[in-house]
Amino acid sequence: MSLLQDAAGPVLEHAARPEGDASIFVSLHRWLIPEAFADQVPTWFVALGGIGIGLGLLIGLISVTVMFCVWLERKVSGHIQCRTGPMYAGGWHGWAQSIADGVKLLTKEDTVPKDADRTMFWIAPAIVLASIFGALAAMPISYDWWFGRMDLGVFAILALSSTTTIGVVMAGWASNSKWSLYGAMREAAQVVAYEIPLGLSLLAPLFALGTFSLGEASALQSGWFGMKWAIFTNPFLLPAFLIYAIAALAETKRAPFDLPEAESELVAGFMTEYSGIRWSFFFFEEYAAMLLMSIVGAFFWFGGFESPVTGALRSAGVEESSLLFGFVCFGTVMLKGLFGIFLMMWLRWTLPRVRIDQVMTMGYKYLTPLALVCVLGAACWEALVHALFS
Amino acid sequence: MTDTVGKSEVEQTPQDYKPSIRPEEQRTLPSGEKEFFFDVTTSDLEVNMGPQHPATHGVMRVLIRCDGELVTGAQAHLGYLHRCAEKIGENVEWLQYLPYTDRYDYLASMNNNLGYSLAVEALMPELEIPRRATLLRTICAELNRIASHLVAIGTYGLDIGAFTPFLYAFREREWIQALFEKICGARLTYSYIRIGGVFNDAPPGWLQEVGHFCDVFEEKWKEYHDLLAVNHVFVMRTANVGVIPKEMAIDFGLTGPMLRGSGVDFDLRRDMPYMAYGEAHEAGAFDVPLGEGKKGALGDCWDRFYVRMLEMKECIKLVRWCLEVIEDGPIIGDVPKVLKVPAGEAYVGIENPRGELGHYVHSDGGKVAVRCRVRGPSFVNLAVVEELMPGALLADSVAIIGSTDIVIGETDR
């Protein structure tokens, strides 16, 4: 590891930012409170205000993205299936459909089955939602704006995003319905099986880049006019990405791995007994998880913030800490994330669902060994490059 | 009440729970310890698939006993949609019963009309059916067969988890329904084929549009083929699942695509021809596709699915042949308004999209039938499900029910 880090030494220096603590809270309060009054504002107020604004921004940003994704899913599925999707709500191509759905779900009766475990039934969606928001908080918005700056960002994301499983299993168990239980057990089995190839396949770019931090990973890929993406630098990263993509589909319970929901077998799996806002929490989690998985993939394989646009901005002399650069970074990563989501939708509306034994076979028998090969290959390649060119 | 599935939860006594490892089966390890010193008791889970469940294609309940994901027993409970069709048949006039025939297999109403009409006509030897009527009947029955198979393969894709082929299939089915709407005014329950002929002649341009549909449909057929039939995931899910060997298919009295999927070469249209089918077969207008076990064992779900796919192509050929030979003429024979059918008994079976649809009618010479029996293919084909389920996975059970292509309206009548 150290060997690889040494190889990337010069780049890392570039990546290291002087103001290390550039969390979004701090940057925000710098804008919001004029410098003249800065001393008079108590620290706790700054901290609380920062947290409040940060949380608000996070929830707002993710919610809007998720709502957009829901609308996108409807449009994409519609066009794949020779229909138009929503066309009326809001006027232009049904843009307000998600808002209308949200209002409907909010006002719908929140039913709890008679013999359900009420407490667990209520907590489960909250756990699911909280863990996915926690995972998304580790995502940088630009080089300077973070919700929570973490050097071990990938670990945090992997750990928190798997926590959703606990919520799902709780939901399935608490619903006191056999179909829900089946869904929950399938989810548990599937996540356990695919967590391994997911983590292993992520190790390959981690070896190649030599960092756990998402921001640093992006900075390391900023060469070649913003196109020094990890996937172009190491031949073992392409198979690693394919494994990651499959495992990510399984982790987010998307077709063809939507066995926990499996609407034609288990009615709606673990969500069968949920309605209204609590159901929408699970729905929300699914799309947020898709976004998360796509963005993590974008950061570690496809350059993160980097694209020819950022390359051009850099050569035009735009500072990385400037507002313009920040927005470009944010836009780039969002576009990459949305493209990943689009691919997931495309797969969902094309492929039938696989069977549980096939899912398990694929995870344990094929993806895990292949991911190990990719990790080893990526590491060896890096060592080779280091030995030859330094 | 004996349950073939086994004892229900209420009846299950503690003695019936058996430990997964019995004390006498435990091995002693070299260290002197018992191999397993815990005793886990497990019991199978009974799950109700239905009455409201997407996999049962209607209101049917399949009681499934599961050991984890593995199905160990299944029992079908029918009757949620029982509408006393046979009792009604004994209480309404001959012609009045025709709309009721629409309702049992609501996906293939033309064929139901046809089956009933042919059965009643079998009691009226002096009634002559005009040739144009026979050909119009054939066209409609075959178009309806395509529509029915489209639903079958579309919903089968839905069962397996592919949503898109379903809507592709409905796109073409919509066109067929529009064609039917033009000829008889109804989209689902047609009552178009009447005793003695058909009730309405084809409007101008209708036959040309049917020809156009045939051309377009052959192109669209390739889409379903690529999207489902040769889709790797779909093949993985359906090949070697729910295998019905030849002998079993015959023993259970399966008919139609279920029988042919098992490789039994029998089609009523060819082997016991009625209407113009004999003539059409001599002209080489259609073949009978059979299951060949291409992707797995002979008689698996994929074979049954693929027989339906191929049959749609044969239907197109048949419709084309009819369009070639059809000529102008009367469309209905001489049938009085108040029909008195001569005394006698007749059983007529026709090839419905799902198998042999049989009508047994018994007349005492009056205005009302003495007995009007409907032998629905779905009812018979469903019986095999209980036999296929044990040993399948839960997801396979959905694939098996889907591959039988049942219509609950017909199983329950």
Add this chain to the structure above:
Amino acid sequence: MEFQAIHDRLKAQGAPGLLGFDEPRPANKKEKDPGRAGMPFVTVDHAHLVEFLRMCRDDDKLAFDILVDLTASDPSADSEELWILIQLLSLKHKHRLAIKAPLPKAAATVASATAIYRAAQWHERECAEMYGITFVGNPDPRHILLPDDWEGYPLRKDYEFPREYHGISCE
């Protein structure tokens, strides 16, 4: 084979319980016969129905391998008997046979054909609940279309429609 040939074959083989046959015939005013339309069938003694079916299935020339339909009929409310009606089909020879087995209403019991044709099982269950015929030896004699607690046999001609069901009025 045509119906007459099938009947002759059955007769030549000494089919158990074969009583006779009935074919459609034109009306005959002289003998006051109203005539009969439709299709021919053989009549079989219900006590030997199972052996008869076994012979139909196993005989090479007949080879009726599919039991298409098994049902019953109640010809009229005054009738002393019910009919069991069976349709057989041969895949090999591509011919059909209709069987009618009269059964006294008072003792409507007949042996089950499930051992010979598995297809008979559900048909018999339906027949049993609709006509009150007991099929001895059916492995699963539950109701199939009607609720388990349904009273009466709806397809019998003397069936009286229920006034209420579980306290719900049907008037």
